[in-house]
Amino acid sequence: MSEAPNLRRVHRIDHPLVQHKLTLMRRKDTSTKTFRQLIKELSALLAYEVTRDIPTQEVEVETPLETTTGRMIDGKKTVLASILRAGNGFLDGMLEVLPSARVGHIGLYRDPATLKPVEYYFKMPSGMEERDVIVLDPMLATGNSAVAAVDLLKRLQPRSIRFVCLVACPEGIANLHAHHPDVPIYTPAIDRGLNDHGYIVPGLGDAGDRIFGTK
Numbered sequence: 001m002s003e004a005p006n007l008r009r010v011h012r013i014d015h016p017l018v019q020h021k022l023t024l025m026r027r028k029d030t031s032t033k034t035f036r037q038l039i040k041e042l043s044a045l046l047a048y049e050v051t052r053d054i055p056t057q058e059v060e061v062e063t064p065l066e067t068t069t070g071r072m073i074d075g076k077k078t079v080l081a082s083i084l085r086a087g088n089g090f091l092d093g094m095l096e097v098l099p100s101a102r103v104g105h106i107g108l109y110r111d112p113a114t115l116k117p118v119e120y121y122f123k124m125p126s127g128m129e130e131r132d133v134i135v136l137d138p139m140l141a142t143g144n145s146a147v148a149a150v151d152l153l154k155r156l157q158p159r160s161i162r163f164v165c166l167v168a169c170p171e172g173i174a175n176l177h178a179h180h181p182d183v184p185i186y187t188p189a190i191d192r193g194l195n196d197h198g199y200i201v202p203g204l205g206d207a208g209d210r211i212f213g214t215k
């Protein structure tokens with residue numbers, strides 16, 4: 001039996017719109033076209049939750065009637081770090097609501113025999129010390145890919161790191177927390193566990209294949 005995850009740093013996104021779209025994505029007969037459309041719509045909603053506590057600055061603003069103050073973010077300070085390939089499914093929707101965000105890519109694939117991540121690419125913007133990173137990957141399964149991605153990112157000492165996915169499971173949460181207890185996880189779902197091939201059950205299948213139609 002898997003160890004109960006420490007849920008202190010897990011933000012479960014329970015919003016009805018999010019849950020509705022995720023349920024449609026889980027359906028095995030959802031087409032690639034619809035799956036892509038849904039992940040785009042969901043991404044914008046997830047961006048809203050994961051940025052809830054990013055820094056804002058008070059600014060003066062002139063309305064047509066008078067001067068007042070408002071709050072603004074410095075959008076350029078946010079880095080969307082996509083774990084390839086499936087993390088790219090989040091980019092279009094997130095960039096619609098965070099249009100100035102920078103984008104980094106982390107090339108990792110999971111060896112199907114060992115379930116260990118294999119690194120093949122890593123590119124981040126410069127000046128990471130002043131940036132807040134949102135790591136994107138739809139699936140937190142064993143958590144090995146997420147741990148490896150955060151290991152690589154921490155070498156660049158970003159100001160903060162958050163991890164966002166569509167479906168997590170207790171094993172992945174426990175693994176990411178054990179290695180990186182400072183990284184909060186944002187997820188709409190915590191599924192039952194992993195099958196013998198390391199797939200999340202009930203899950204939604206292979207996220208990369210479903211986004212890119214490669215099955």
Ligand SMILES: O=P(O)(O)OC[C@H]1O[C@H](OP(=O)(O)OP(=O)(O)O)[C@H](O)[C@@H]1O
Nearest residue numbers: 084085086109110141142143144145208
């Ligand atoms: O938590 P883990 O056990 O590491 O599994 C999750 C990883 O597996 C999937 O990617 P995959 O390796 O299939 O690569 P792909 O996105 O290129 O299809 C998924 O997108 C995660 O990156």
Ligand SMILES: O=c1cc[nH]c(=O)[nH]1
Nearest residue numbers: 141199200205206207
């Ligand atoms: O369930 C899983 C596990 C790893 N990768 C996926 O795409 N899905």
Ligand SMILES: [Mg+2]
Nearest residue numbers: 084085108109
């Ligand atoms: Mg991957």
